[in-house]
Amino acid sequence: PRISKNSIDAVSDRDFVLEFLAASAILFVHLSRLAEEMILWSSQEFGFVELPDRYCTGSSMMPQKKNPDVAELVRGKTGRVFGHLHALLTVMKGLPLAYNRDLQEDKIPLFDTVSTVKASVKMMREMVRRMRVKKEQMLAAARDGFLNATDLADYLVGRGVNFRAAHAVAGRVVGFCARRRSKIEELSLAELQRFSPKIEKDVYCYLSPEAAVQRRRAFGGTALANVRRRLKELGV
Structure with missing residues (x-):
């Protein structure tokens, strides 16, 4: 001292x-x-x-x-x-x-x-x-509550739709699913395309919780590689 x-x-x-x-x-x-x-x-x-x-x-x-x-x-x-x-x-x-x-x-x-x-x-x-x-209960919870609605909007943005319009499309899809008591990923491609012709069959690759986590690859994001890197830095 x-x-x-x-x-x-x-x-x-x-x-x-x-x-x-x-x-x-x-x-x-x-x-x-x-x-x-x-x-x-x-x-x-x-x-x-x-x-x-x-x-x-x-x-x-x-x-x-x-x-x-x-x-x-x-x-x-x-x-x-x-x-x-x-x-x-x-x-x-x-x-x-x-x-x-x-x-x-x-x-x-x-x-x-x-x-x-x-x-x-x-x-x-x-x-x-x-x-x-x-893990199973956490995954089940992640599949509930339309948590993948933002991922649907992001998918549409990647297809050239501005985010405001993509947000509106995702909101209408959520409303439709809520009335039917179904999940977004349970809708058929034809049903999804009723809300936007920009939606293709690859959309299902975006809608799982695992895919949503893995796509967040920016610094500090939730992708598994990021998490492992940070744990290594912390010596965990």
């Missing part, structure tokens, strides 16, 4: 603690959002993942229930870390430029945040590493 060049600064502020607490608060924003995803995705309504038993508990009343306790606790501890940052900012805001006994109040926010960060990161890392991803 470097020696402070200003003695007043050395004794009268706690910027290094505030910076750590601020970084921890930002970290917990992301941990909390990840925890919320795990809570939602492990619910019966989604069923995208199954969390390990060691990170869950049963219900005291409902024997079939599996509570995602670790994820909920991490989400809850986010408010605790936010509170520590706000508490120390409030302590610092009215102090004169000298040492004051108020600065003793930096200890609990700092030490408790260190412990909370270390425990939460460790638990979340292990929970994500050990969870079981239900």
